[in-house]
Amino acid sequence: MTETAPRPTLEAVAARAGVSRATVSRVVNGGDGVRERLVERVRKAVDELGYVPNQAARSLVTRRHDAVAVIVAEPETRVFADPFFALQLRGISKELTAHDNQLVLLLTEGRDDHARVARYLAGGHVDGALVFSLHLDDPLPGLIQSAGVPTVFGGRPGWSGETRGVVYVDVDNRGGARDAVRHLTGLGRTRIAHIAGALDQTSAVDRLDGYRDVMVDADPRLIAEGDFTPAGGERAMRELLERCPDVDAVFAANDLTAAGALRVLREAGRRVPDDVAVIGFDDMLPVAEQTDPALTTVRQDIEEMGRLMARLLLRELDRRPSDEPVAPAPSSVVLPTTLVRRASA
Amino acid sequence: MTETAPRPTLEAVAARAGVSRATVSRVVNGGDGVRERLVERVRKAVDELGYVPNQAARSLVTRRHDAVAVIVAEPETRVFADPFFALQLRGISKELTAHDNQLVLLLTEGRDDHARVARYLAGGHVDGALVFSLHLDDPLPGLIQSAGVPTVFGGRPGWSGETRGVVYVDVDNRGGARDAVRHLTGLGRTRIAHIAGALDQTSAVDRLDGYRDVMVDADPRLIAEGDFTPAGGERAMRELLERCPDVDAVFAANDLTAAGALRVLREAGRRVPDDVAVIGFDDMLPVAEQTDPALTTVRQDIEEMGRLMARLLLRELDRRPSDEPVAPAPSSVVLPTTLVRRASA
DNA sequence: GACGATTGTGAGAGCGCTCTCGCAACCGCC
DNA sequence: GGCGGTTGCGAGAGCGCTCTCACAATCGTC
Numbered sequence: 159m160t161e162t163a164p165r166p167t168l169e170a171v172a173a174r175a176g177v178s179r180a181t182v183s184r185v186v187n188g189g190d191g192v193r194e195r196l197v198e199r200v201r202k203a204v205d206e207l208g209y210v211p212n213q214a215a216r217s218l219v220t221r222r223h224d225a226v227a228v229i230v231a232e233p234e235t236r237v238f239a240d241p242f243f244a245l246q247l248r249g250i251s252k253e254l255t256a257h258d259n260q261l262v263l264l265l266t267e268g269r270d271d272h273a274r275v276a277r278y279l280a281g282g283h284v285d286g287a288l289v290f291s292l293h294l295d296d297p298l299p300g301l302i303q304s305a306g307v308p309t310v311f312g313g314r315p316g317w318s319g320e321t322r323g324v325v326y327v328d329v330d331n332r333g334g335a336r337d338a339v340r341h342l343t344g345l346g347r348t349r350i351a352h353i354a355g356a357l358d359q360t361s362a363v364d365r366l367d368g369y370r371d372v373m374v375d376a377d378p379r380l381i382a383e384g385d386f387t388p389a390g391g392e393r394a395m396r397e398l399l400e401r402c403p404d405v406d407a408v409f410a411a412n413d414l415t416a417a418g419a420l421r422v423l424r425e426a427g428r429r430v431p432d433d434v435a436v437i438g439f440d441d442m443l444p445v446a447e448q449t450d451p452a453l454t455t456v457r458q459d460i461e462e463m464g465r466l467m468a469r470l471l472l473r474e475l476d477r478r479p480s481d482e483p484v485a486p487a488p489s490s491v492v493l494p495t496t497l498v499r500r501a502s503a
Numbered sequence: 504m505t506e507t508a509p510r511p512t513l514e515a516v517a518a519r520a521g522v523s524r525a526t527v528s529r530v531v532n533g534g535d536g537v538r539e540r541l542v543e544r545v546r547k548a549v550d551e552l553g554y555v556p557n558q559a560a561r562s563l564v565t566r567r568h569d570a571v572a573v574i575v576a577e578p579e580t581r582v583f584a585d586p587f588f589a590l591q592l593r594g595i596s597k598e599l600t601a602h603d604n605q606l607v608l609l610l611t612e613g614r615d616d617h618a619r620v621a622r623y624l625a626g627g628h629v630d631g632a633l634v635f636s637l638h639l640d641d642p643l644p645g646l647i648q649s650a651g652v653p654t655v656f657g658g659r660p661g662w663s664g665e666t667r668g669v670v671y672v673d674v675d676n677r678g679g680a681r682d683a684v685r686h687l688t689g690l691g692r693t694r695i696a697h698i699a700g701a702l703d704q705t706s707a708v709d710r711l712d713g714y715r716d717v718m719v720d721a722d723p724r725l726i727a728e729g730d731f732t733p734a735g736g737e738r739a740m741r742e743l744l745e746r747c748p749d750v751d752a753v754f755a756a757n758d759l760t761a762a763g764a765l766r767v768l769r770e771a772g773r774r775v776p777d778d779v780a781v782i783g784f785d786d787m788l789p790v791a792e793q794t795d796p797a798l799t800t801v802r803q804d805i806e807e808m809g810r811l812m813a814r815l816l817l818r819e820l821d822r823r824p825s826d827e828p829v830a831p832a833p834s835s836v837v838l839p840t841t842l843v844r845r846a847s848a
Numbered sequence: 849g850a851c852g853a854t855t856g857t858g859a860g861a862g863c864g865c866t867c868t869c870g871c872a873a874c875c876g877c878c
Numbered sequence: 879g880g881c882g883g884t885t886g887c888g889a890g891a892g893c894g895c896t897c898t899c900a901c902a903a904t905c906g907t908c
């Protein structure tokens with residue numbers, strides 16, 4: 159029933175406005191170099207017919223798609239357990255929309271998908287890609303790089319290959335970690351432990367480095383490796399309590415880890431923050447505010463991170479087509495963090 | 504430097520294989536009606552040249568895009584605070600990928616965006632749309648419907664317009680709510696309260712209805728309206744404690760609400776579940792498992808919901824082009840829920 | 849009023865693909 | 879060996895757009 163009426167073409171608009179296709183095209187694309195009277199006549203015809211340009215036809219000749227792929231490698235479900243991902247997407251989406259670009263979402267699920275993604279990118283369906291590379295050994299960045307598609311990474315790619323020319327947006331994990339630990343020393347704590355994240359991710363490594371920056375000659379037994387999950391936090395906290403019963407503060411690699419640690423501490427009868435102060439990382443709201451006591455943590459502006467990734471990519475895309483000698487290539491950006499004080503430290 | 508080599512065309516492949524464009528096209532699209540020998544020769548040429556079809560050119564003639572828009576209306580940030588969204592996306596993504604369709608993500612942000620989305624859909628960039636319609640008064644479903652794009656909704660659209668032919672996937676909110684409340688009555692509770700969600704959403708309404716199904720002539724003072732947030736849950740719980748100090752169970756519209764209620768109950772010195780049993784809805788893991796005590800809740804298979812939405816849409820898309828008399832139109836699906844027993848009830 | 853310079857417009861080619869159509873080549877049959 | 883009936887392949891049109899290029903109209907200038 160809903161027989162879709164054939165969409166009007168440039169031709170149709172031209173006929174109605176009494177001009178040529180070329181003129182309509184010019185008007186639709188900004189109207190430069192067309193006399194005001196004609197512009198109006200064309201605009202009117204466009205409105206009356208409800209003309210919308212056919213993107214496929216346009217792409218065919220311009221080789222531009224005004225579309226960007228967002229690639230989320232998701233070997234674990236962790237990505238989905240926190241709102242991180244959604245917030246970044248929102249930032250990206252806002253920025254892309256503001257520049258009339260579409261967001262094509264590619265979720266990858268293990269090795270098989272890599273080939274698929276590579277093929278898709280090579281297929282030239284999109285003008286560029288935003289990639290969240292989570293793991294040190296992830297082959298995806300390499301594949302993408304070799305597909306020759308302009309790319310911006312989310313988070314410093316811990317990648318052994320060529321890194322010149324790699325553009326990424328990251329938060330200042332190391333600096334944020336330093337702030338957290340300094341806050342703890344400022345509270346007079348001396349036996350400050352760190353529960354690290356999964357160390358195959360640069361964010362975990364950087365946070366550990368930040369901890370070490372402050373605790374220059376920390377007792378190595380004060381460092382336990384978690385995996386960014388509450389369960390990992392619990393496990394690590396138990397180890398720590400056993401190894402170093404005198405621990406008086408914990409800097410956890412993220413909020414979920416901290417939540418796990420808090421639970422173990424409560425079970426062990428340690429009061430937080432009186433006996434042991436705890437700081438998390440991320441300021442992941444549904445968690446950080448729900449813990450008991452509410453979690454002091456390092457906040458990062460995730461949405462801004464997404465927005466920035468998109469902005470850098472779009473800038474690069476604008477730069478490319480015009481083979482102007484040396485428009486400066488965008489370089490990576492590291493966003494600041496802020497310490498959010500709540501009850502736990 | 505990375506001068507992108509011009510991508511090979513059908514023409515190039517044809518020349519290399521010593522056949523015509525048409526034959527290459529046939530092979531690329533399945534190879535029917537081409538002799539085995541030629542198929543092989545063409546395949547070889549395709550591989551050697553690394554040929555990938557130009558989607559824009561193909562779409563131009565086929566009017567198919569093999570792309571589906573996912574539209575998330577997001578007037579509130581709530582959507583992003585829970586993993587809901589991400590899980591549905593994952594389900595959708597899996598299904599679409601399996602059928603070689605792309606996922607174009609459209610996040611909308613208030614009224615202005617509606618026009619943008621409508622225009623985009625009308626522009627025929629995608630073959631269909633998956634829409635999450637959250638609010639009763641949302642004009643989006645109407646706009647989309649009138650754009651004539653095949654659509655499947657996530658969650659029953661609470662929509663006053665024409666509903667015949669509307670296809671949606673929902674979870675059995677009402678049934679799940681009934682199960683939860685029956686579980687509470689089974690525990691011998693009699694003063695069972697309900698903290699409703701934002702009642703401009705069908706899920707909240709349905710859960711309330713489910714509660715009423717069991718508590719046929721419940722004391723109306725046992726019903727408080729929340730808004731799906733922890734803060735709303737706290738507020739509602741305080742009201743309830745004041746109005747009905749004898750409350751011995753609470754069924755909350757979702758886990759976040761339940762988390763808020765739990766906190767207020769603890770403050771008020773009520774033991775959970777001994778004095779007051781609490782049940783949530785969603786089984787939103789980072790929350791439900793972290794509360795103290797761990798939350799008994801109603802689980803829904805979010806990912807499956809996404810997958811199903813995609814499947815229904817793809818089926819509809821397959822149905823349409825071939826104007827076969829009456830391939831049965833897909834109809835809506837309601838997914839079952841399961842009660843997950845933890846410590847709180 | 850005739851001149852080049854400027855600006856506005858249209859004709860037409862072509863982007864890379866699909867798909868219809870007609871022609872060969874081949875089949876089995878009388 | 880001549881006949882209709884398949885089957886396999888290529889020629890060519892055309893999808894809706896952009897963009898170059900040539901031409902027409904307008905301008906200021908001497």
